Amino acid sequence: MAVQKRYQARLKINKEIHLIYRKRAFTAYAVNLSSEGMGLQVEALSIPTGMFLELDFHIGDKHWQIPAVVTHSSTRELGVMFLSKQDLLYTSLLSDHCRPAPQAQLLTSPFPVAETASSHYL
Numbered sequence: 220m221a222v223q224k225r226y227q228a229r230l231k232i233n234k235e236i237h238l239i240y241r242k243r244a245f246t247a248y249a250v251n252l253s254s255e256g257m258g259l260q261v262e263a264l265s266i267p268t269g270m271f272l273e274l275d276f277h278i279g280d281k282h283w284q285i286p287a288v289v290t291h292s293s294t295r296e297l298g299v300m301f302l303s304k305q306d307l308l309y310t311s312l313l314s315d316h317c318r319p320a321p322q323a324q325l326l327t328s329p330f331p332v333a334e335t336a337s338s339h340y341l
Contacts, residue, residue: 229253230312236276238297240266247297249276254309256290256300265294272299283308 229251238247238259251258257274266272266289274285285308287299 227253227255227309229258230309232312234276234278236274238264239273239275240270244275249274252309252312254301254304254306256287256298259297259299261295261297263294264297266292266297268292271302274299278308278311281311 230253231251232249234249236247236249236259238245238261245261245264247259247261247264249257250260268289268291270289272287272289274283274287276283283305285305286302288302289297290300291298
């Protein structure tokens with residue numbers, strides 16, 4: 220049994236992509252990503268291990284076209300390894316994941332809050 224060793228953690232994502240295989244485009248969803256590969260969710264698509272394909276997608280205003288090879292396959296999932304490391308893609312997604320979420324603004328009403336029976340007993 221082969222042991223797969225990753226050099227960095229995969230980021231969980233949910234991104235629609237186009238997978239081009241044998242000059243045909245299929246829709247897939249990227250579910251995780253590292254600079255070396257990607258996990259894809261597919262629907263009723265099986266591509267044999269070792270086959271080459273291209274991943275085509277947009278993140279922000281950047282268009283990515285990445286050649287890859289299938290490392291494992293089932294009817295619902297594909298694992299692919301990029302033919303060359305994609306450090307820029309990984310770091311740009313990592314910075315998006317680490318960016319703090321905008322703080323929720325507290326909404327205040329200009330009207331006085333009526334006292335309720337339950338708050339009266341507190």
